[in-house]
Amino acid sequence: MGASAPVADDPDDPVGYFLQDLVYHGKTDRTRDAYERVLRRFESFLVDPERNPSGRAVEPADATHRHCMAWIHSLRGDVAGSTVATYAAYLHRFYAYMTQVGVFDANPMALVVEELDESVDKDPTRREITIPAMREFVAAFSHPLHRALVVTLLKTGMRVGELCNLDLRDLALSNPEVSAAYDLGGRSQLDGRPDSLYVAAEPSVGATVNGEERTASNKRKRGTVIPVDDELTRVLVRWLAIRPDALSPAEPLFVGTSEGWGERITPKTVRGVVERKAREFGWHRTGGGASENVTPHYFRHFFTTHLRDRTGDRGVVKYLRGDVADDIIDTYTHSWGDSVREAYEANVYSLLPTQYTE
Template sequence: MNAEVERGTSGEDTIAYFLQEMTFHGRTERTRSAYERVLRGFESFLQERETTLAEADRRDCMTWVHTLRADHAGSTVASYAAYVHRFYAYMSQVGAFEANPMALVTEEMDESIQTDPTRREISVPEMRSFLSDVGHPLERAVIGTLLKTGIRVGECCNLDLRDLYLDDSDVRSAYSTAHRGALDGRPDSLYVPSEPTRGEEYNGQERSASNKRKRSTVIPVDTELKRLLKAWLAIRPDTTTTASPLFVSTDEWGRRLTPSMVRNVVTKRASERGWYRTGGDAAENVTPHYFRHFFTTHLRDRTGDRGIVKYLRGDVATDIIDTYTHNWGDRVRSTYEASIYRLL
C-alpha cells in the first residue's frame, strides 16, 4: 500500500480510506452507508475464504456474486457488484491495489444484468472527434490500439515489435524484427500473448503489468489502425532492450510504456473533453479500461456475434477459441473488418 493510503487509514483498512475519500468528494451519508454495508459484507465473505481485499481475484468476485443471487433480486445483485467494482477501480487508481478483480465480472454481467444504468455512453462520432483532437503520434497509436482491439492497458504496454505484422514495404525497410510465427499467413494483424506476468522476465525484459487473457489471441489490424501504427513507427525512438517494445516513451527516451503512463495520457485527454473528473467513479470517468467497454459494446452490437467478440477479448474457453483460431481468416477477420467502427 502506498504512503498516501497508509496516512489516510487506520492500519490497512482500505474500506475506511475509501469512505473517507467519498466524504471529501461530497458523497452523501446515505451513499457512504450503502457502500460501507456492501463492502463490509464482501470483506466478511473473503475472510471466510481466508483471503483479503488486496488478494481477492476474479474467481472470488464471481463466487460472491453467485451467492448474492440466491437471496437478492437481479437489480440488487447488480448494484452490489457495481459498488465493489467502483471501490476496486478507485483504489487501483490511487495505488492501493494493483488491479480491479471485479472489472471483468461486471462486464460479463452486462449481458443479462444492467450493472450500472448511469455509466457514461459515448457514441462512435463522439469518440472519432475525441481521437481527432489527439495530435501526438504515440498517443494516437496507443489510444487507437485500445479502441480498435479492446485489449487491456497492460496488454498494450506488453506488446513487442514481434507481436505486430504490418504488410508494408516502408515498415519492412525500417524494421528488421521478424514477426512471430503465429502471425505467418496473417498480414496486418496483432498477436496478444497470455503469458507476460508482472515482475517476471518475458522476451528478455521484466514486465510491469500482467496480461490477463485466457488464451493468446490474433487480432486483425484494419486500415485505420495500420495508418496510426505506421505514423508512430516512423518516429519511434530506439530502445536498448532486446525485447524491442512496440510502444516506448518519447519523454523517457526509449523506455517501454507503463500502464500508469498510458492512464496519465488518457486522463489528461479525457479531462480536456469533460469525460474525466477527479473523484469520479468508473461509471463517469473515461479511462483506458473504458475503451475496452467501448470496443465490446459497439462491436457486439454491430456483429451480432458474441463469440467473436469474446474471442477478440481473450475471454473464451479453449474449445470455442480453437474454432475461431482454425477459421481465423474467414470467420474472425472478415467479420471484424465488416463490423469495426471508423474512427479517422
C-alpha cells in the same frame, strides 16, 4: 484437447468416462478433481426431481438446455459470479467433448453459453459515448505516440497492460517501408496473417519475457490474433516513423518519447495520456467512478458495446477480447481467425477524421 475420432462407447458413467479421458490427455490431478467436483454437482442436480425442471431424474445424456440453465440459476447466490462462469465453462467443455467423440448426440450447453456471457454484458451505468464523439476525441491527439496508444486500445479492446506488453514481434504489417525498417511479426502465431496483432496470455508482473522483466500483466484466457485495419495501420506507421530506439532487447512496440526516452511505455503513462484529454472533454473528474470517467479500461467497454452491436455476434467479441480459454472445446476452430477477420473488417467503426494524413 485436440479432436478425437468418434467412438461407439455408451458408458454407464459418462462423467467418469470424461474424467478418465482428461487423464489420457495429460491433465493434472488438480484439474481433474476440479472437473469432478463440478460435474458431480451437476449430476446430483439432475437426479433430484425436486430441483431439476423435469420433475424426474435425468441422465446427463438426456439433459436439455433448460436443465443446464436451471442448474446455473441454482448456483447464483451460492457461489460468486466468476465461479458461476467457471462452472458453466466446465460443463460446456464436458458436453462439447462428449458430443465430439460420439458419446452424446448434442451439446445442450451450446445455447446456454451463447446467452451466458458474464464478462461482456453491457454495463448500463457506464457513460455512453457515440462513435462521432469518440472520433472527435481521437482527433484531439496530435502526438503520434498518443494517438497510436488510444487508437490501438479502441480498435482492439485490449487491456492497458496488454498494450504496454506489445513488442515489435507481436505486430505484422504489410507496409513495405515499415517492414524494411523494423523486424516485425516474429511470432509464429502471425505466420500467414499479415496486418495483425498478437496479444499473448502469458506475460505477468515480474516474469521475464522476450528478454525483459515485465512490469504489467496480460489477463486474457488465451493468446489472440487481432486484425489491424487500415486506420490502425495508418496510426502505427506514423508512430513507427518517429519511434526512438528501444533500450530493451525485447524491442517494445510503444516506448517513451520524453521522460523515459526509449523505455517501454507503462500503464501509468497511458492512463495519464487518456485522463488529461478526457478532462478537456469533460469526461473525467477527480472522484468520479467507472460510471463517469473515461479511462483506458473504458475503451474496452466501448469496443465491446459497439462491435457487438454491429456484428450481432457475441462470439467474435469474446474471441477478440481473449475471453475464450484454449481448453474449452466449442465452436472455435483453427479457421476461426479467418472468419473473425472478415467479421471485424466488415463492422469495425471508423475513428480517424477525414483530414487525418500521415
